[in-house]
Amino acid sequence: MTTPVTVYVPRDSAALSVGADLVAAELERVAAQAGRSVRVVRNGSRGMLWLEPLVEVVTERGRIGYGPVAPERVGELVAAGLFDGADHELCQGVVEELPWLRNQTRLCFARVGVIDPLSPEDYVAHGGLAGLRAALATSPAEVVAEVTESGLRGRGGAGFPAGIKWKTVADTPDTLKFVCCNADEGDSGTFADRMLMEGDPFTLIEGMTIAAYAVGASEGYVYIRSEYPDAVRTMRRAIAIAREQGWLGDDILGSGLRFDLHVRVGAGAYICGEETAMLESLEGKRGMVRAKPPIPAISGLFGKPTVVNNVLTLASVPAILADGAAAYQALGVARSRGTQVFQLAGNVARGGVVETAFGMTLGELVHTYGGGTRSGRPVRAVQVGGPLGAYLPADRLDLPLEYEAFAAAGAMLGHGGVVVFDDTVDMAAMARFAMEFCAEESCGKCTPCRVGAVRGVETIDKIVAGQDPDGNLALLNDLCELMTEGSLCAMGGLTPMPVRSALLHFPDDFTARTERRAEESAGRFEEAKS
Amino acid sequence: MESPGAATRADRVRALVAAHRGDRGALLPILHRIQEEFGYIDADDVPVLAAELNISRADVHGVVTFYTDFRSEPAGRTVVRLCRAEACQAVGAERLIAYAEQSLGVALGQTTPDGAVTLEQVFCLGNCALGPSGQVDGQLHGRLTPARLDALLAASRAAAPAAYEVTTSGKTVNS
Numbered sequence A: 001m002t003t004p005v006t007v008y009v010p011r012d013s014a015a016l017s018v019g020a021d022l023v024a025a026e027l028e029r030v031a032a033q034a035g036r037s038v039r040v041v042r043n044g045s046r047g048m049l050w051l052e053p054l055v056e057v058v059t060e061r062g063r064i065g066y067g068p069v070a071p072e073r074v075g076e077l078v079a080a081g082l083f084d085g086a087d088h089e090l091c092q093g094v095v096e097e098l099p100w101l102r103n104q105t106r107l108c109f110a111r112v113g114v115i116d117p118l119s120p121e122d123y124v125a126h127g128g129l130a131g132l133r134a135a136l137a138t139s140p141a142e143v144v145a146e147v148t149e150s151g152l153r154g155r156g157g158a159g160f161p162a163g164i165k166w167k168t169v170a171d172t173p174d175t176l177k178f179v180c181c182n183a184d185e186g187d188s189g190t191f192a193d194r195m196l197m198e199g200d201p202f203t204l205i206e207g208m209t210i211a212a213y214a215v216g217a218s219e220g221y222v223y224i225r226s227e228y229p230d231a232v233r234t235m236r237r238a239i240a241i242a243r244e245q246g247w248l249g250d251d252i253l254g255s256g257l258r259f260d261l262h263v264r265v266g267a268g269a270y271i272c273g274e275e276t277a278m279l280e281s282l283e284g285k286r287g288m289v290r291a292k293p294p295i296p297a298i299s300g301l302f303g304k305p306t307v308v309n310n311v312l313t314l315a316s317v318p319a320i321l322a323d324g325a326a327a328y329q330a331l332g333v334a335r336s337r338g339t340q341v342f343q344l345a346g347n348v349a350r351g352g353v354v355e356t357a358f359g360m361t362l363g364e365l366v367h368t369y370g371g372g373t374r375s376g377r378p379v380r381a382v383q384v385g386g387p388l389g390a391y392l393p394a395d396r397l398d399l400p401l402e403y404e405a406f407a408a409a410g411a412m413l414g415h416g417g418v419v420v421f422d423d424t425v426d427m428a429a430m431a432r433f434a435m436e437f438c439a440e441e442s443c444g445k446c447t448p449c450r451v452g453a454v455r456g457v458e459t460i461d462k463i464v465a466g467q468d469p470d471g472n473l474a475l476l477n478d479l480c481e482l483m484t485e486g487s488l489c490a491m492g493g494l495t496p497m498p499v500r501s502a503l504l505h506f507p508d509d510f511t512a513r514t515e516r517r518a519e520e521s522a523g524r525f526e527e528a529k530s
Numbered sequence B: 001m002e003s004p005g006a007a008t009r010a011d012r013v014r015a016l017v018a019a020h021r022g023d024r025g026a027l028l029p030i031l032h033r034i035q036e037e038f039g040y041i042d043a044d045d046v047p048v049l050a051a052e053l054n055i056s057r058a059d060v061h062g063v064v065t066f067y068t069d070f071r072s073e074p075a076g077r078t079v080v081r082l083c084r085a086e087a088c089q090a091v092g093a094e095r096l097i098a099y100a101e102q103s104l105g106v107a108l109g110q111t112t113p114d115g116a117v118t119l120e121q122v123f124c125l126g127n128c129a130l131g132p133s134g135q136v137d138g139q140l141h142g143r144l145t146p147a148r149l150d151a152l153l154a155a156s157r158a159a160a161p162a163a164y165e166v167t168t169s170g171k172t173v174n175s
């Protein structure tokens, strides 16, 4: 018997969405037929999503990738020598040497796509637990200091310094404290939380355990949106395995630390990504936003001191503890330190996950990594930071990816989602959608958001229909002002951002359709004359 | 008076509550379990839950109605959810949805008259680089086209023959 060939086929749900399960089954079947002994490992995704399903074969040269592999093509690929890493038009070469991957700085995503997500042996062999061990070797206060010094800011949207939040929880005495991971990831154009949970769940568990040690918490929750059933399953299995391994429970790694973790599933409400609405939901209530103060760090889940952090914030912590704050802080620019996991989405040729130090320009991300649009048409607009983020026109892609530079440009980085649109996009329709989304997803607690969004939809409809455009544009501006100023949370408060940026950069899209058609035909007439 | 079926369901709901006795703020997990088992949250479940959890009926009702996931009546045998969020719109989600509405003869949020398919909108499935995305009975699909959607629907129809298409005598009464 020959030693089996190891073949990786992702189990990430994006890969499954284009047939990865069928590819894995087909590989096993064809291998058996050919009398080849293979070991199929289901890894996470490397994040080169346009290549999914990306099959990798372990060879002496390294892991050779083939993609995108349709199930129908497996037979042909095996015949061409896939199990020996032979050349083929779908062969991408040694995966780790591909510029798209090699030029990234993967700290948070270091193991995603590399390992079997549910193998504790793989996890440890690839540097897992080093952060937790380092943390347990120092005092909780030193862990908080380390995270503060690293400059790590919340990756969920607001960019609040993680260390300062942790210090508040640590300094608030109570017999019961919680660590809650926000895995609601409702922003369109974002999927990094999902990919991390499906591709390297132990990293999140380790990050949460470090947070628990640092602040003195004994119980944790991962609040995952129901739209992510695969992530829910993977996290639950990972938690069970971690308990068996002694990585969770009453005596973590023999240190005496006690911490346990539970998965809770959302129920289809975008607002439950807002931290206080999430806490309400975790308490079994409607996801209504709470007025702040009190902040969750002081009075959070069930009124107890609570750390609420995004998946990527918590998953960045193990590397910070393992390699030291200085190494993390050395990456990035200005007040944006370390790496950010950007997600390229929408009408983009090469969509996926790009983890890199802050400071690269948006254009580099969209063009160098993304390869422009999938349709091949010119890029017209890019929305950064989810449905509450600004639309930027093609000539503003010189913006550096950094919190403050975006804020100065009237935009926000948010959770790092970058959605590309080609020149067929109707920006008035996108502005209308922003208002419609807010109307649909508002928790209903405050009037500017609940009523303003509905009025916003109506007003944009009137503008586009050519009804008193000037009056209605003024009204839309007033509405935006009111929502910005008078909303309790960023749902109502930031919905004007996509609306106003669309108005600012793409005013022509808002002129009446009839008027536009008249102008267009006049334009054609002019062209025909010249 | 409760029908025997209702009594069984109430007992089952009580058992599900009991299974979550130790959990903090257990209402959402319980509602998810009820919906998994029965396909929807019945109005009659509300007083049972209120009594078992020692909260008001209004509170339970408020939670059930706040979250879009919880249905007040059973869905079709196949549930299709198509993403309408920005990244999928950038690659033609609205056209795909128009096609689905037209070919199924229902609007978003509706079930076909034969009870075969419920068509719903969803805002992002975390598959934004491979849109347009959708879920068919919880399974994620990317790069959807009208043809792929048709194929998926045909496959799910074949896999899950309609319960009421076959009588106990085995004869097809509804085709």
Ligand SMILES: Cc1cc2nc3c(=O)[nH]c(=O)nc-3n(C[C@H](O)[C@H](O)[C@H](O)COP(=O)(O)O)c2cc1C
Pocket (backbone or CB within 6 Å): A153, A154, A155, A156, A157, A158, A159, A160, A182, A183, A184, A185, A186, A187, A270, A271, A272, A273, A274, A275, A276, A308, A309, A310, A311, A313, A314, A489, A490, A491
């Ligand atoms: C409407 C709304 C939706 C949000 N959705 C999310 C989300 O899905 N995930 C997330 O981590 N944070 C989300 N946030 C931000 C959270 O309120 C909070 O700032 C964050 O979870 C804190 O964690 P961080 O400091 O690690 O970013 C949202 C905020 C608002 C206003």
Ligand code: SF4
Pocket (backbone or CB within 6 Å): A271, A289, A441, A442, A443, A444, A445, A446, A447, A449, A450, A487, A488, A489, A490, A491, A492, A493
């Ligand atoms: S702004 Fe909207 S979502 Fe936020 S609290 Fe007010 S009503 Fe709720």
Ligand code: FES
Pocket (backbone or CB within 6 Å): A447, A448, A449, A451, A452, A453, A455, A482
């Ligand atoms: S009156 Fe319109 S939002 Fe307050």
Ligand code: FES
Pocket (backbone or CB within 6 Å): A187, A188, A189, A190, B083, B084, B085, B086, B087, B088, B089, B123, B124, B125, B126, B127, B128, B131, B133
């Ligand atoms: S926007 Fe459709 S899957 Fe994210």
